[in-house]
Amino acid sequence: MNYQSRKRLILQLVEQQESVDVRELALHVQTSEMTIRRDLSQLAAEGLVYRTHGGAMRVDLAKQPFRFEHKAASRAEQKDQICQLAAQEIQEGETVFLDCGSTVFRMCPYIRHKRIQIITNSLPIVAELMNSSVTINLVGGEIDMQRQAVHGLIAEEHIRRYRAHRAFIGVDGISVANGLSAGSEKEASTALTMASQARYVYLLCDSSKFEQDKYLHFAPLTLAQTLITDKDAPPEVVNQYKNSGIHIIQ
Incomplete structure (x- = not known):
């Protein structure tokens, strides 16, 4: 699967779940955790996700204070x-x-x-x-x-x-x-x-x-x-x- 296809799947899951980890994304996209880490770094550089320790989250949530809901x-x-x-x-x-x-x-x-x-x-x-x-x-x-x-x-x-x-x-x-x-x-x-x-x-x-x-x-x-x-x-x-x-x- 090429980067653009992985990118679409990654962004869909981040949007649905708000925050995800590398292991979950690797299973969802059916690729290696190393590939997912590289993809997340690229997506973060493009401003599409916020990189977290072990995964990523939606950029809009990262800019907000913690909310229990x-x-x-x-x-x-x-x-x-x-x-x-x-x-x-x-x-x-x-x-x-x-x-x-x-x-x-x-x-x-x-x-x-x-x-x-x-x-x-x-x-x-x-x-x-x-x-x-x-x-x-x-x-x-x-x-x-x-x-x-x-x-x-x-x-x-x-x-x-x-x-x-x-x-x-x-x-x-x-x-x-x-x-x-x-x-x-x-x-x-x-x-x-x-x-x-x-x-x-x-x-x-x-x-x-x-x-x-x-x-x-x-x-x-x-x-x-x-x-x-x-x-x-x-x-x-x-x-x-x-x-x-x-x-x-x-």
Whole structure:
């Protein structure tokens, strides 16, 4: 396939998903990761994409400040697959931690009918589940307006006052070698606190985050008992995670 054909396919996927990584593009275009990296460098030079560590994103989004709704809308189909599976794990009457991740947020339509208690630091989750069957415990503390979440020492103290049957945590990156990684210390700290107070911990991670190491490594894979991902995850990569001892739901 020549460059112009690859360029058309790459730009289509970037437009649809807003941000993509090299591995995903290589599978989509059916070429090598090395070729994709060269193509992305050329497209970035032409001003058609914004080059990121490990991939690319739409130029218009790169020029905007972080918006939670953009992140939540990215890879929506894969996130919804994950969230439907995650919701099936929750039993009536349980207490559940939900962190402020954009994937975790998309669980809301699948749990709003359940008679459960949630404890969350996510303002969008609270707004989405108002007037539902769910009882809400909003974590207190300082509000991060960009992330639309509550973080900080007081938030962690609040979380430690409670015990939950399950915790659902999102991550920015995950790898067999280095475990879990996050884009900020605040989100990592909150995730660790929720995990410490739950009987059972789930990671919600779409396949684009596999074998990605982000800004801060904050925990080994053993933080969670189960990893829930989408059907697009390559079988050979999934097997690596299974062999590391974590249960996979896909």
